Amino acid sequence: MESFAGRWPGTTRAGSMRRNPAAPWRHVDLLLLGSVGLIALIGTLMVFSSTRGTGSAPANTAILERHLAFVATGITVMALTTMADYRRFRDWAPLMYGVVCLLLLGVVSPFGTEVNGAQAWFQIGPVQVQPSEFSKIAVIVGLASLGAHFGSDIDLRRLAILLAVPGIPLALIMLQPDPGTAMVFVAITMGMLLVTGVRAKHIAGLTLVGLTAVVGLLSSGLLADYQKDRLTVFLNPAAGLQAEAYNLNQSKIAIGSGGVLGKGLFNGTQTQLDIVPEQHTDFIFTAVGEELGFLGAATLLVLFALVGWRIWRIAQLSRDQFGVLLCVGVLSLLAFQIFQNAGMTMGIMPITGIPLPFVSYGGSSTIALFAGLGLVQGVHMRRFT
Amino acid sequence: MSQRVESPRLRLGVLGIVVIALFVPLFARLWYLQVLSSESFTEAAEANRVRVVQVEAPRGRILDRDGTVLVDNRVSIVVTVDRVRFAELEDAERTAMLERLSAELSRYGSPATVEQLQDRVDDVRYSRYAPVPVAEDATEELKIYIEEHQELFPSVAVERVAVRRYPYGTRAAHVIGSVGEINDEELEERANKPKTYIRGNQIGKTGVERIYEDDLRGTPGQTVFEVDAMGDPVRILEDLSAPPIPGDDVWLTIDIETQALSEDLLAQALEDARNRRVSGSNLPNRGNAGSVVVTDPRNGEVLAMASYPVFDPADFVNGISSTRWEFLNSDEADKPILNRAIQGVYAPGSTYKLFTGLAAMVHGLRTPEQPFLDQGTFTIEDCRGPGCTFRNAGSKAYGVVDMRRAMTVSSDAYFYSIGADFWNNRGRLGDEAQQETIRTFGFGQETGVPLPSEQDGRVPTPQQRKAQYEANPELFLTGDWFTGDNVIMTIGQGDVGVTPLQLANGYATFANGGTRYAPNIARKITRSGSPDTIKRSFEPRINGRVEMDPAHRQALLDGLVGVTTRDGGTARATFAGFPNDTFPVAGKTGTAEVDQKADTALFAAFGPAPAPEFQVAVVLEESGFGGTAAAPVARALFDVFAGVAPMPVIQPGGALVEPPLEGAEVDDTSERPADRLGQIAEGGAD
Structure with missing residues (x-):
């Protein structure tokens, strides 16, 4: 009965929950929940600010409305994920993984839709679905499941099996091609392998292989020139393709001109005049920097750090290795995307199409990330059960 | 739980350090951009925001010693092409429009070939925000025709501009001198003059027109537009804009x-x-x-x-x-x-x-x-x-x-x-x-x-x-x-x-x-x-x-x-x-x-x-x-x-x-x- 109540708390009466000290709902991590809530609020404001339109015309709320719908869906998905006992996902891992791989295969087929040079979307009516965002969660669950199964003793054969888990979707994503998402996969994999117990020398070896792969990728014909340029322009903004250097410079101008206090919500000239491209999606951090200033942008980063610390702490508290690895996977995913996305807008990382978690406009990403957070919350809630 | 408790703890610690190592440069970079070098970025943002379009002022008149007007201004009908709108047309439509324009200009006595028109429109020396003149001193009939057939001539406008008028013909021509479009050299010479010059402005080339240029030239007005990333005007900033002031009159000693x-x-x-x-x-x-x-x-x-x-x-x-x-x-x-x-x-x-x-x-x-x-x-x-x-x-x-x-x-x-x-x-x-x-x-x-x-x-x-x-x-x-x-x-x-x-x-x-x-x-x-x-x-x-x-x-x-x-x-x-x-x-x-x-x-x-x-x-x-x-x-x-x-x-x-x-x-x-x-x-x- 307890486990049933844990999975479907809505079916029990509130009274019984209060009496049971191990009831999962008593152990919701409110700090994690609150931080993400604040981040999503900032994100919503910034999405609106960068899409409300300019001039004296009435504000355009179309994007805001869609964004709110995505966030609401994401929170619902998070709640549902939290309700289910996370250990059930061990059983569902192969299914999730298989479905995601099929979707990734489908997206590079003629069924997929190309946007900005990457064939990464399914167009379903008015909605665009990006399977690679969901594949991140599926790979985390898959790796966590296998990693927990293998335990701490991972030899080369087991390592190879573990690597195959992200390897297949990674290969399919490179067919789109989407080097940014591929980098996220690498980050997730490295983070999780580090904690599974892969030997230090193997980690070192993998790092070496990874670096070689990056160099190889840049010199191979797999990426178009403009994609390579996006990846390398941050090293020397003056020498890049004009459009890429423009993005980067305008992004830095926007953030830099925000100063300590910012220009005020809806008052950033770079933001309101659409001078920075893709500002409600990949470059939304520039809007935060310009309009909310150092205080706002640093607060956002602090909130992200709080989220990271909570997830890391939940990993420590987890009662099983599967939970640990789930948390590590989600932490690696978030930490890398935050670093990569914010770093790119400030000119210290390559330009890639990676969203800023819980802030950028984008349905697939928002929903998938909330689902990931639901898994982590589940680990925390069920650390005694 | 794992038997080797120490190892996963240690490994989680390593991961934590890695994550901290990712956040530290973000804060440092944010500090650098927003606190240390905010000033230069603020200037760059302001430059991004506005575009200034000059409105040329009428030149001052030239009078003889008793006040007889020797040179003043008259209205010339000028056909212009708005480059921003022209660029938005389809390729085929552009060509067809220029062909029509060429034909009508020729019919109304201001002949120009399609190539000449295209060259004018492409001339980068004209401001992007001001229409490019393609025919001057056009007839009133042409103006009416183009305005009545605006759908045939997208991006084309017909304007009245002030040009020099000489009521006494060639009288005192050598003293008065002539005006013409400013050239690169003059543009450079006058880069820092208070009455700013831009490409396409008129300037005194010879005679009194040249010597008293600084007096005769009006003070150009300006219209300041706020623009978006495409450079398209969003609105006019009235408090930064100013009307043109006509130039001063020169009274000659000449009778x-x-x-x-x-x-x-x-x-x-x-x-x-x-x-x-x-x-x-x-x-x-x-x-x-x-x-x-x-x-x-x-x-x-x-x-x-x-x-x-x-x-x-x-x-x-x-x-x-x-x-x-x-x-x-x-x-x-x-x-x-x-x-x-x-x-x-x-x-x-x-x-x-x-x-x-x-x-x-x-x-x-x-x-x-x-x-x-x-x-x-x-x-x-x-x-x-x-x-x-x-x-x-x-x-x-x-x-x-x-x-x-x-x-x-x-x-x-x-x-x-x-x-x-x-x-x-x-x-x-x-x-x-x-x-x-x-x-x-x-x-x-x-x-x-x-x-x-x-x-x-x-x-x-x-x-x-x-x-x-x-x-x-x-x-x-x-x-x-x-x-x-x-x-x-x-x-x-x-x-x-x-x-x-x-x-x-x-x-x-x-x-x-x-x-x-x-x-x-x-x-x-x-x-x-x-x-x-x-x-x-x-x-x-x-x-x-x-x-x-x-x-x-x-x-x-x-x-x-x-x-x-x-x-x-x-x-x-x-x-x-x-x-x-x-x-x-x-x-x-x-x-x-x-x-x-x-x-x-x-x-x-x-x-x-x-x-x-x-x-x-x-x-x-x-x-x-x-x-x-x-x-x-x-x-x-x-x-x-x-x-x-x-x-x-x-x-x-x-x-x-x-x-x-x-x-x-x-x-x-x-x-x-x-x-x-x-x-x-x-x-x-x-």
Whole structure:
């Protein structure tokens, strides 16, 4: 009965929950929940600010409305994920993984839709679905499941099996091609392998292989020139393709001109005049920097750090290795995307199409990330059960 | 749970450190961008935000001394293409639209090919935010057609713009000058001027338009747009925008009637010279070019400055065609673009004798009454050969002459002897004694008239001769200076060169008793729309003073008055019937020899002596005798100045007509002064 109540708390009466000290709902991590809530609020404001339109015309709320719908869906998905006992996902891992791989295969087929040079979307009516965002969660669950199964003793054969888990979707994503998402996969994999117990020398070896792969990728014909340029322009903004250097410079101008206090919500000239491209999606951090200033942008980063610390702490508290690895996977995913996305807008990382978690406009990403957070919350809630 | 508890804990710790290591550079970078270097990024953001479009202001007007408008602005219909909208059209639509536009422009009399239109639209030198002009001075019909068929001409607009208008046609064209589109060089020169210039702006190119550019140019207004990332205007920032302010009005010293009369007399005199038969072996008169300058000797104001041939400043409105420009600069057309009053350099001939005569007295080589026997020739002492003897014009012998008489009859021999004496006494007086006196009257240097490209003329010296020869030994026969060089200088020949304005100004300096003014061309500048608000006024500018012994001056003045009044005076016949008693005119004829060409006819005169109010200089290229060809121009002008003939009235377009009869006191002098030219008898030569 307890486990049933844990999975479907809505079916029990509130009274019984209060009496049971191990009831999962008593152990919701409110700090994690609150931080993400604040981040999503900032994100919503910034999405609106960068899409409300300019001039004296009435504000355009179309994007805001869609964004709110995505966030609401994401929170619902998070709640549902939290309700289910996370250990059930061990059983569902192969299914999730298989479905995601099929979707990734489908997206590079003629069924997929190309946007900005990457064939990464399914167009379903008015909605665009990006399977690679969901594949991140599926790979985390898959790796966590296998990693927990293998335990701490991972030899080369087991390592190879573990690597195959992200390897297949990674290969399919490179067919789109989407080097940014591929980098996220690498980050997730490295983070999780580090904690599974892969030997230090193997980690070192993998790092070496990874670096070689990056160099190889840049010199191979797999990426178009403009994609390579996006990846390398941050090293020397003056020498890049004009459009890429423009993005980067305008992004830095926007953030830099925000100063300590910012220009005020809806008052950033770079933001309101659409001078920075893709500002409600990949470059939304520039809007935060310009309009909310150092205080706002640093607060956002602090909130992200709080989220990271909570997830890391939940990993420590987890009662099983599967939970640990789930948390590590989600932490690696978030930490890398935050670093990569914010770093790119400030000119210290390559330009890639990676969203800023819980802030950028984008349905697939928002929903998938909330689902990931639901898994982590589940680990925390069920650390005694 | 795992059996090896330590290991996963340690590994999680490593992961935590890695994550912290990712956050630290983000904070550091954020600090750097937003706190340490925020200022420069703020400037860059502001520059991103706005675009400034200049609104050109109308140019100020140019008026004559009494306020008659010589130059103002009129509306020209200009067809423009909005580049931003043009770029948004489909390729095929663009081509089709240009083809239609080309056809309609041609149909309504402003032909342009599709290629020409395309080139204009593509010209990157035009501002992106201001429409590009593709046809100027289009007809009202074309404007109506395009506006009624706007759907056929997307991105095309028809605007009215202000361009220069010349109510009196070519009158005073050389003084007024022209305006044209600013070129790269001018743009660079004026980069930091308060009245900013941009590509496509009009700027004064020559004449007064150029010299008083800073006053005539209006203060451009500006419209400040806030723009988005595409550069498309979002809204106008009213508090940063400003309306244009028209330029200021320039009032010239020129009197337009005197100017027009001088021009007509000049053209008539040249035509008469062309029709005059020449005697013997003389070359026929081409009478192709010349200049008349009238100044006020009391203050240096230029009352008229005529140059022939003339050009039409209206040719420059909307840009002059290259063929027209080449024509205006061609030798075949005698370079109508030249303002010969300040850019033509002529041998002054006998008009120079005023100054060489004074030089002789100043340096003690002659007294006014010292007699000289003119036998028609002069031979340099101790010199043998054909180059040692110099003849009077026409080999006339004038008998015993003094300074007065020599001036009146224009005795060359008298002055030849002065030149030889200067050289023979160079040990005492120095090599350049004669030149020193000549230069005090402003010769060999710019007069300082506020007009561009003034020539400084030539007063040759032995030193110059030597320097020229050493610089270009193959170009000159010799670097030495001979007695003969001094001799012919006294009669304004050799390498001597003066501009008509220099000649007028030299005579005016003598006329007013020795004050050399820098001629003024403008009296004042007034604010646009309020002629009583004087921004600047131009006071007489004194460039130098010549101290003259009253006895010397009187002798020369007597001699000059004799030219028009006494028997043997070289312009006496021309001034027959002139009221010499009430308005004595002092003048000097000149007939300067020019290699391979007919003589230059000159006449410089002022009146009424001894306190003159008018100074006239006439120079006619390839026109023969000064007394015959040039003096009648001055006579006709002095008829008007003396009140003998009425001042004609100028009509719109520039034509001169007789003034309406006002009463009985005006008798038979109502004939046009220009008509008098034909009636004046062929007079004495000099």
